Amino acid sequence: xxxxxxxLKKINDYLWEIPKDFWPRMKVPARxxxxxxxxxxxxxxxxxxxxxxVAAMPGVVDKVIVMPDAHEGYGFPxxxxxxxxxxxxxxxxxxxxxxxxxxxxxxRSGLNYSQIKKEIPRLVSQIQRDVPSGVGRGGREVxxxxxxxxxxxGGARRVVEIGFGEKADLEYCESGGVxxxxxxxxxxxxxxxxxxxxxxxxxxxxxFIEIQRVETIFDKEAANRLGLFQDxxxxxxxxxxxxLGHQVATEYIQLMMRVMPKYKIDLPDRELAxxxxxxxxxxxxxxxxxxxxNFAWANRQxxxxxxxxxxQKILGEAAKLNTVYDVAHNIAKLEKHNxxxxxxxRKGATRxxxxxxPEIPAAYQNIGQPVIIPGSMGTYSxxxxxxxxxxxxxxxxxCHGAGRTMSRHAALRLVRGETLKQDLESRGIEVRGGSWRGxxxxxxxxxxxxxxxxxxVVGAGxxxxxxxxxxxxxxxx
Amino acid sequence: MFLFIITMRESRKKQFEFLPHPxxxxxxxxxxNKAELMRNAVLGVMNFMRPxxxxxxxxxxxxxxxxxxxxxxxxxxxxxxxxxDLGDEAYEEIKIDDMTDKTISATFFGRKVKKFEDxxxxxxxxxxxxxxxxxxxxxxxxxxx
Numbered sequence: 144x145x146x147x148x149x150x151l152k153k154i155n156d157y158l159w160e161i162p163k164d165f166w167p168r169m170k171v172p173a174r175x176x177x178x179x180x181x182x183x184x185x186x187x188x189x190x191x192x193x194x195x196x197v198a199a200m201p202g203v204v205d206k207v208i209v210m211p212d213a214h215e216g217y218g219f220p221x222x223x224x225x226x227x228x229x230x231x232x233x234x235x236x237x238x239x240x241x242x243x244x245x246x247x248x249x250x251r252s253g254l255n256y257s258q259i260k261k262e263i264p265r266l267v268s269q270i271q272r273d274v275p276s277g278v279g280r281g282g283r284e285v286x287x288x289x290x291x292x293x294x295x296x297g298g299a300r301r302v303v304e305i306g307f308g309e310k311a312d313l314e315y316c317e318s319g320g321v322x323x324x325x326x327x328x329x330x331x332x333x334x335x336x337x338x339x340x341x342x343x344x345x346x347x348x349x350x351f352i353e354i355q356r357v358e359t360i361f362d363k364e365a366a367n368r369l370g371l372f373q374d375x376x377x378x379x380x381x382x383x384x385x386x387l388g389h390q391v392a393t394e395y396i397q398l399m400m401r402v403m404p405k406y407k408i409d410l411p412d413r414e415l416a417x418x419x420x421x422x423x424x425x426x427x428x429x430x431x432x433x434x435x436x437n438f439a440w441a442n443r444q445x446x447x448x449x450x451x452x453x454x455q456k457i458l459g460e461a462a463k464l465n466t467v468y469d470v471a472h473n474i475a476k477l478e479k480h481n482x483x484x485x486x487x488x489r490k491g492a493t494r495x496x497x498x499x500x501p502e503i504p505a506a507y508q509n510i511g512q513p514v515i516i517p518g519s520m521g522t523y524s525x526x527x528x529x530x531x532x533x534x535x536x537x538x539x540x541x542c543h544g545a546g547r548t549m550s551r552h553a554a555l556r557l558v559r560g561e562t563l564k565q566d567l568e569s570r571g572i573e574v575r576g577g578s579w580r581g582x583x584x585x586x587x588x589x590x591x592x593x594x595x596x597x598x599x600v601v602g603a604g605x606x607x608x609x610x611x612x613x614x615x616x617x618x619x620x
Numbered sequence: 621m622f623l624f625i626i627t628m629r630e631s632r633k634k635q636f637e638f639l640p641h642p643x644x645x646x647x648x649x650x651x652x653n654k655a656e657l658m659r660n661a662v663l664g665v666m667n668f669m670r671p672x673x674x675x676x677x678x679x680x681x682x683x684x685x686x687x688x689x690x691x692x693x694x695x696x697x698x699x700x701x702x703x704x705d706l707g708d709e710a711y712e713e714i715k716i717d718d719m720t721d722k723t724i725s726a727t728f729f730g731r732k733v734k735k736f737e738d739x740x741x742x743x744x745x746x747x748x749x750x751x752x753x754x755x756x757x758x759x760x761x762x763x764x765x
Contacts, residue, residue: 217745217762217764241742241764277739278737278739279734279735281708333702333706337706348739386702389741389742389764393698397686397695578670578737
């Protein structure tokens with residue numbers, strides 16, 4: 144059943160297909176966005192086998208997709224996009240991920256790198272103080288009972304309502320920072336208890352806050368609309384729904400595994416635990432997932448507020464930060480594509496709507512939706528833009544980041560955290576936080592080359608480049 | 621390959637080790653019987669997370685039900701993670717009070733933590749194996765980190 148390169152159809156230099164008839168259980172073809180070199184890497188783990196299993200799910204529509212930052216995940220591969228028909232196509236928590244609405248927000252300042260270069264060490268230290276990170280460190284704001292339910296219902300909008308942000312932050316956030324179908328009663332007491340002190344916290348692992356500078360502008364008109372300029376200081380926040388989201392995912396995977404027999408769902412991989420979207424369990428998960436997604440947007444919103452404080456403490460009252468955009472890369476959404484209402488799963492993939500889509504901010508209508516692509520630590524990040532072609536052939540989706548090639552073990556063998564920190568600092572990148580082991584595990588050598596991943600999606604036409612960003616300060620969880 | 625070995629009074633055999641995986645972490649764990657397998661799995665999780673202990677002692681009772689023994693192992697570890705996160709605590713001793721192939725009741729003894737050095741987002745069923753090999757139980761569990 145395992146495909147080899149000879150079984151794939153090459154559509155263009157950046158797009159391959161496993162035809163539907165390669166395996167009788169596939170209901171649709173599987174498409175892989177990858178250069179030839181990236182494709183060879185993808186064969187090294189079980190991403191393609193997993194993708195074919197997704198193509199076998201009842202209700203799947205048109206094609207399943209994996210992006211060039213693909214790697215093997217739980218059930219669905221990371222980098223996966225799958226559309227399900229309504230009302231009864233399947234919804235699968237494995238198609239969203241454990242860290243529901245893990246995503247990225249980009250903020251822009253009015254400042255130039257050379258203006259504030261000397262202050263960066265103090266700035267990262269301040270951010271590290273102001274935004275709790277790591278594991279077992281709670282935030283200053285605690286949300287219980289009705290306060291938590293309002294966060295789950297209102298997301299970033301609720302956080303702005305209670306005084307931690309600006310209305311414009313919501314306008315420049317995917318879905319306005321809130322999904323209206325959330326139902327706090329479908330999120331368990333345990334999940335809410337885990338999340339109570341986690342709003343406004345960074346978490347750990349590959350989450351970070353980065354101070355960056357705009358290193359290259361690829362499209363001047365787009366950069367103007369985005370409010371970006373050469374050598375500008377900007378700030379990137381990469382985090383998700385913390386323990387609350389993980390608990391929601393864990394509980395609903397457990398639930399779906401139990402109810403699958405009653406729906407007589409025949410799946411080649413039990414990790415694809417799923418229920419029909421219109422079943423009670425499917426609806427409950429979708430409502431809880433939206434609550435967790437809102438929690439993540441609330442989190443990024445409160446962190447935005449906290450880093451605004453950090454900036455002002457170090458750089459003065461006039462140092463403002465405005466939201467450029469905020470995207471989710473682990474989520475399931477109801478969207479219309481090619482005339483059809485669908486449930487779109489994106490796991491380690493980002494929405495990339497093209498120009499003139501009604502859901503993108505007015506200021507960006509002509510250029511397309513910004514897609515924030517975080518690089519691994521110490522490497523470039525990108526601002527891309529969604530395209531019409533992405534709408535036509537990829538359900539308005541693109542990649543999410545660099546993707547791992549190397550196990551954390553192997554990374555640890557090759558990189559010592561202390562050495563990495565020194566190396567980054569010698570390149571002018573201040574690093575704070577995280578354990579030495581955590582630093583080494585997140586070393587760039589463990590990730591696919593971000594430039595190659597971006598070249599692929601751009602070459603394939605499912606995104607285009609606006610700007611490239613270089614890190615100057617990192618606060619790691 | 622990294623080997624984390626803690627010797628305990630009852631057994632000098634290896635209790636758990638961590639295996640390479642592209643994005644996550646796999647733990648292989650052993651036990652002379654099912655109960656010891658469960659206990660060593662919890663110790664392995666705690667070992668990975670590297671708690672920085674505080675002073676205050678705690679005990680926690682946990683009960684989990686599942687579909688079968690392999691999923692029970694995963695669901696039990698998920699509950700361990702949830703309780704550790706909820707209480708900011710880590711566990712040093714695990715007493716299995718009652719166990720069947722589908723249920724487990726346990727009491728954990730440990731201490732509050734100031735923080736954990738490393739995080740496990742979730743325990744998954746990915747590539748889950750639980751089997752008896754050469755008179756010992758062996759399981760492989762994948763963590764999403």
